[in-house]
Amino acid sequence: MIRALLLLTISGALLAQTTQPPAGAAPAAPAREPGLYATLNTTLGPIVVRLFEKEAPATVRNFVALSRGGKPWRDQNGQMVKRPLYPGTIFHRVIPRFMIQGGDHTGTGMGDPGFIIPDEFHPDLKFDVPGRLAMANAGPKTSNSQFFITEVPTPHLNGLHTIFGQVVEGQELVAKIARVPVGANDKPRTPVRLSSVTIKREGPAPAAPAKRKPAPAKPKPAAPAKK
Template structure:
């Protein structure tokens, strides 16, 4: 069994702020990651993005060691709300085979567009799924762990949120998260 609360150290060269570049089939956006105010959540995300954190692939049931997010779909998109990703099965129920505790910081709120936050199924059920807000969503404060904010390419969130969807907010034409690159500015 994988301990979701154990996270590998973040070993990214440089001294600048930690960033994540999301390369999608519709364009690219860059987020600053709040490694000092949400250290466990950021370490989990970075570990999965780089393939340095152990996980179970929900499609195969077998241990995985490659970058978790590369090639998966934005499986839920809602205009004026958010876009969601992080489930390799694209069903909204898949995850990495572990859960970890919520991490809330009084300064990290869902105050506007571009907030990067963990999706969950209730308290302390974080795994791999995350969402990015298109606008303020204060009702999510202290329910979803904020761990970053998009600082470049914010307009891409609205473009993804407005692709045609089925009756369950799943894009009819797949929007692919091709890769996540972690770096320091």
């Protein structure tokens, strides 16, 4: 009986060895839902965000264009340039149990990239979960390039900032960045930088909305007959 149990244990161990990944192998990345994703490559690691292109289309287009260099913006010399804005920028304001903020090409939070975009508030998107990617602003209709990522639910921001993405990988890095040592104005003493932002689509692109057929022209009334 003991010998049988021993053989069973050895067989189970051999089976486990054949089904388990080899030691040191990286775990398989979780499958992603179809959609548009942004990977924020920081000096502390990557943060992957799913972009809400249907719910906040203008904001997502703006973010993608600034990430890829597809939109002109004003640099620190006052010149309009057309290159990726985010590489080399820092998270200039970080607050534990609140958020991390970046996207300013001057690194001060006071930069002006020379444009603004409209606010987009979708009824299904609230600051009710951690990991919301949203636009920073100085009030209504002042969003441009700066963004923030929440560490915790922040319902007091509902209706004030456009939500245009959700962290799907790397939320632990948001918490880590939020806790780096800071100086004045919650600015990290050692900069946490964005080296790049990579945009990638998973699965097919969403179908374009069908064009409505124009309504048939109404017949013009006949001119009154002359008497």
